[in-house]
Amino acid sequence: MATMKAWQFSTTTGGLDKNLFRPADGATKPHISDDQILVEVHSVALNPADYKTAEAWFIARLTLSLPKVPCTDFCGKVVETGKKVDSFHVGEMVFGSCDPLKSGSLGEFVAVSKNMVASMPEGLSVDDAASIGIAGVTAYQSLAGKVKKGDKVFINGGSGGCGIYAIQIAKVLGCHVTVSCSTANIELCKSLGADEILDYKSSDILKQLADKGPIFDLAVDNVGSSSALYKASHTFLAPTSKFVQVGVMVTVCGIAKLASNTLRPGFLGGGKRKYQVIFVNIATKELEQIGTWMKEGKVRNVVDSVFEFDSAPDAFTRLKTGRAKGKIVVHVKQE
Numbered sequence: 001m002a003t004m005k006a007w008q009f010s011t012t013t014g015g016l017d018k019n020l021f022r023p024a025d026g027a028t029k030p031h032i033s034d035d036q037i038l039v040e041v042h043s044v045a046l047n048p049a050d051y052k053t054a055e056a057w058f059i060a061r062l063t064l065s066l067p068k069v070p071c072t073d074f075c076g077k078v079v080e081t082g083k084k085v086d087s088f089h090v091g092e093m094v095f096g097s098c099d100p101l102k103s104g105s106l107g108e109f110v111a112v113s114k115n116m117v118a119s120m121p122e123g124l125s126v127d128d129a130a131s132i133g134i135a136g137v138t139a140y141q142s143l144a145g146k147v148k149k150g151d152k153v154f155i156n157g158g159s160g161g162c163g164i165y166a167i168q169i170a171k172v173l174g175c176h177v178t179v180s181c182s183t184a185n186i187e188l189c190k191s192l193g194a195d196e197i198l199d200y201k202s203s204d205i206l207k208q209l210a211d212k213g214p215i216f217d218l219a220v221d222n223v224g225s226s227s228a229l230y231k232a233s234h235t236f237l238a239p240t241s242k243f244v245q246v247g248v249m250v251t252v253c254g255i256a257k258l259a260s261n262t263l264r265p266g267f268l269g270g271g272k273r274k275y276q277v278i279f280v281n282i283a284t285k286e287l288e289q290i291g292t293w294m295k296e297g298k299v300r301n302v303v304d305s306v307f308e309f310d311s312a313p314d315a316f317t318r319l320k321t322g323r324a325k326g327k328i329v330v331h332v333k334q335e
Helices: 048-055 057-063 124-132 133-143 159-173 185-193 205-212 252-263 284-296 309-321
Strands: 036-045 071-081 093-097 109-113 116-118 150-156 175-180 194-200 217-223 237-246 274-278 303-309 327-331
Touching: 036 124, 048 133, 048 309, 071 109, 071 124, 071 133, 071 150, 093 124, 093 284, 109 303, 116 284, 124 303, 124 327, 133 159, 133 217, 133 237, 133 284, 150 159, 159 185, 159 284, 175 185, 185 194, 194 284, 303 309, 309 327
Parallel strands: 150 175, 150 217, 175 194, 217 237, 237 274, 303 327
Antiparallel strands: 036 071, 036 109, 036 327, 071 093, 093 116
């Protein structure tokens, strides 16, 4: 049986970063189906969902086959193609995401659907391409088709993985962008194109928004730690505008908050604006669009830190601090 180097976990008690291990005899090299490609991974970019889903025991026990290789986003070289794949060829550099329930990218090889990868544009680094996946496409789907040129957008959380892409994509789409962040991240958000910054460290963010009145055409919440923002959204969103929630915390409290925001009417204390939750659906076309924007210089990646493969657990420790400015990358292949 063919093996590969990879990080795996069998339990997340005490945290995923405390339970990652490398099998002494290697992990089983993945096999591909007819509509998949096998990629030799060069770089992996981490996302909060990589550990949050694994650490939600009721999700992990029901859906994950253990031991499991973590992570979804990657950039690497195609080494094998399935019988039904004609859009990619062996030797080509690609980037994208794998299905977290079927495989993981924090290993030497990953099997991925042909519909969840795109060809790597010339001029991009493997670290930047690896970082697009979940964060880039989530940001794209939170905005595309929901705004038009000249609209005013509020983005809650501008310095995280999704936020850095959301600011830039909103600007590409012609929007005026107001973003929330901490004092330490003001200059970063400005450099990405934000027109106005609300510093949540200096004063209450709900008051700052309410003081502006119902002027925004869309609100995108990348933080999601409280229902208060949505419940107060009528104070800063125009009557026909929408509040978009990026993902849901995979905890009992997170699911309860989703149910409350979705089902509780405004007259009973719920939000008074349209509410939508974005669960990312990785697609080649959207990966290609973001890759093109990056090649054209309209969107750029922000790398917080880079770790070598042997230090992958430290990368998760950094991610879990919640203080990363941009993406955290792990190098898998030694160049």
